[in-house]
């Protein structure tokens with residue numbers, strides 16, 4: 725069984741099996757040393773760029789701003805959920821999210837606005 729992961733509405737939503745599951749404007753606390761100089765970035769999610777699955781973990785490339793220091797940039801592959809028995813399960817995004825940095829096995833190939841390179 726294939727789980728369809730997509731970015732919809734110009735990056736406003738992550739869709740899993742054609743259901744909108746994760747939206748922009750969430751505030752995430754990220755353990756992402758490459759993003760900014762904060763020990764933990766307080767990231768306001770502004771745009772989803774891509775989504776994929778790494779093992780069972782659904783990860784997304786997101787663009788956003790750290791409200792602590794003002795850095796605006798892209799974060800490579802933030803875990804946002806898990807696939808359990810073919811179903812999307814939210815992870816606790818109010819806790820610290822550890823950015824993996826690794827490209828997922830299966831990125832969403834259908835996204836027409838996806839940039840290469």
Ligand SMILES: [Zn+2]
Nearest residue numbers: 760762790793
């Ligand atoms: Zn920061």
